[in-house]
Amino acid sequence: MSTPQSATLHRTLGLVEVTAGGVGIIIGAGIYVLLGAATAQAGASVWMAFVLAALLSALTGLSYAELSSMFPSAAAEYEYTRRAFPEWVAFVVGWTMIAGLVVAAAAVSLGFARYLGHFLDVDPHLSALGLLVLVTVIAGVGVKQSARLTVALSTVQIGGLLIVIAIGLPHVGDVNLVEGAKVGGVVSAAALVFFAFIGFDEVITLAEETRDPTRIVPRALLLALGASTVLYIAVAIAAVSVVGADVLARSSRPLADVMAHDLGGASVGLVAAIALVSTMNTTLLAITAASRMTYGMARQRVLPRALTYLHRGRRTPLCAILAVALIAAAFTFVGELALIAAVTDFAVYVVFVAVNGAVIALRIRRPDLVRPFAVPGAIAGVPLIPVLGLASVAIMASQLEGRALVIGTALVGVGALAAWLGRARG
Secondary structure (H helix, E strand, O other): OOOOOOOOOOOOEOHHHHHHHHHHHHOOOHHHHHHHHHHHHHHHHHHHHHHHHHHHHHHHHHHHHHHHHHOOOOOOHHHHHHHHOOHHHHHHHHHHHHHHHHHHHHHHHHHHHHHHOOOOOOOHHHHHHHHHHHHHHHHHHOHHHHHHHHHHHHHHHHHHHHHHHHHHHHHOOOOOOOOOOOHHHHHHHHHHHHHHOOOHHHHHHHHHHEOOHHHHHHHHHHHHHHHHHHHHHHHHHHHHHHHOHHHHHHOOOHHHHHHHHHHOOHHHHHHHHHHHHHHHHHHHHHHHHHHHHHHHHHHOOOOOHHHHOOOOOOOOOHHHHHHHHHHHHHHHHHOOHHHHHHHHHHHHHHHHHHHHHHHHHHHHHOOOOOOOOOOOOEEOOEEHHHHHHHHHHHHHHOOOOHHHHHHHHHHHHHHHHHHHHHHHHO
């Protein structure tokens, strides 16, 4: 058996693979269903909501870039928080991030099952479980092979959005894109489409499998967020230009309606096929990120040591991969997709608070630390962007439903209890 001392993760990933992973997990199936609801809030100015959501995401993204350049680790958020706050706080943050990723994998696998139902009459739970088995095998084969598949799947995802943009390009100018724009509507829509950006941070969990992670990981994170933002804004403008804000706002399948303008009835099948690719890619990336954080925390001896086991040849954390996949499979039986997705969002917000807080705390307490990438702008040693990042998280979290807040708080509470029991035994 490989041990933490005798084996390490393979450093095989470059800028292209890590950036593709970021784009792949950001551009999930969400854009295919969220655009209509967001247009109902913001009207023809829905593209502004994507700009605002991107800016809010970038605030925390810059904090991630600074910390990932300082502490490139598979343990990611756990490692960052451990450097700034007490160990038990770091454990709760790491626990919450793993829980969020595992629940996300369950939610997205259920989404995959829904789209597969367009082509095959298969029980949704069996479809979701089948996807989890497939991505578990892929994740166990090796990170280089998984990265190549991610690049291919991400290319298909981007291709779907480029089709929408190409259809809309001749119609740009047909609709006034600022008509009726209201601050309240744009902000409400931004809170909704913010969910479509969640996941940009997961590239940091690949730090120990990336060549020159101090340089590549921060760049890949920001590149993935930037590329996804450009695509989202272009898609929003194209969609409104083709079918109009009123039609888009009432649509349950907005991008299919846009494609139908040129492709007719074939658009529904095309969107379903692209969504299958998107959900598969997102599930694979969520399982990969959760397993790397689990492995990293186990290596720090705050999770069971068995989870540090690496396959001797492929250097993949097999026990960690199997553990997170099995828990994700259990969550698929919750069945309520919107609820478990909202719980994922809650977990992400908790972690975003910790990341922004860690940047502020380390700037004040350890200004001497080497920062290959530093968030610009500070007053009296306090960086302004992480402060704004905390405010943006508060805005987004205020949109969560009550049940998600209760379940999410319970998950954090379980993590806090586990940390307390661990300290008591220690």
